[in-house]
């Protein structure tokens with residue numbers, strides 16, 4: 001099968017005990033059938049622990065309360081891996097943060113940015129990232145049932161155009177225009193799909209997207225970056241935040257608390273928020289390119305969800321929402337710490353993605369805010 005792999009994929013190596021946002025904490029660990037069989041065959045103390053530390057409900061998981069995995073030791077290493085080797089640990093732990101999507105014709109491979117080191121690699125490589133293509137056996141099962149190759153190629157072409165347009169972004173105006181053109185394209189494509197106009201979706205996607213890039217959308221423009229303070233406030237009052245964050249994701253919890261306790265009333269005034277946002281962008285001119293690249297990476301990983309759900313609008317707008325949320329966290333963090341280094345940015349991306357990208361409920365709430 002044809003593999004398309006993000007250029008820094010092969011260089012990834014987990015930093016294990018050195019990682020300050022270690023992924024053995026903060027989420028449930030899914031156990032698949034093979035893991036279950038392997039663990040059930042284990043005898044002795046380890047066998048007892050394996051059954052005691054997992055639950056069988058609608059899903060079989062380790063760490064059901066999303067605290068720290070009981071198999072992590074005081075040196076922040078995995079005792080299952082130490083005792084039984086890498087092949088013994090759950091499949092989810094063996095794969096993470098490798099992100100595979102098999103679309104039938106090809107498989108795409110990324111490093112998920114919820115991993116701190118993955119986010120660091122992304123920030124240091126984003127100017128030169130590309131998809132490396134080669135033949136190999138698929139590493140995952142098909143992720144959907146659609147086999148409409150023309151539609152997949154059309155999505156691929158549109159994604160290339162959006163990515164190209166985002167790579168060319170040099171300033172705030174260019175970013176805002178590009179986002180509005182993407183939104184315009186998403187709306188036209190959505191309308192075409194509803195009306196059964198498959199020609200619009202597949203026959204000439206380059207032309208369709210180019211048309212949107214050349215359309216004056218200024219009369220209908222929403223402030224897509226930075227979002228108005230009121231939109232951010234709505235997003236912060238979704239299930240994105242919850243009290244359990246304190247024990248499951250403390251870094252994100254503290255940032256959210258800063259928002260509610262200190263910044264909410266500041267950010268509520270549009271002019272103050274606009275000043276803070278502009279201030280940060282002029283202090284860190286490269287930030288805009290990072291944010292555009294963050295959206296590019298989102299499109300790489302998630303735009304092809306449209307192949308299954310035909311939700312052009314949702315899949316594009318969710319990327320814009322995530323980009324705005326990361327930016328707001330950066331504004332708050334920088335105000336608090338007077339610093340925003342590359343590793344601090346990576347940490348913000350990692351904790352945000354860990355929370356927002358893995359819950360359809362949170363994403364539903366956020367999408368409704370727009």
Ligand code: SF4
Nearest residue numbers: 014015019023115117
């Ligand atoms: S978050 Fe990434 S670097 Fe950190 S422990 Fe997990 S896989 Fe390793």
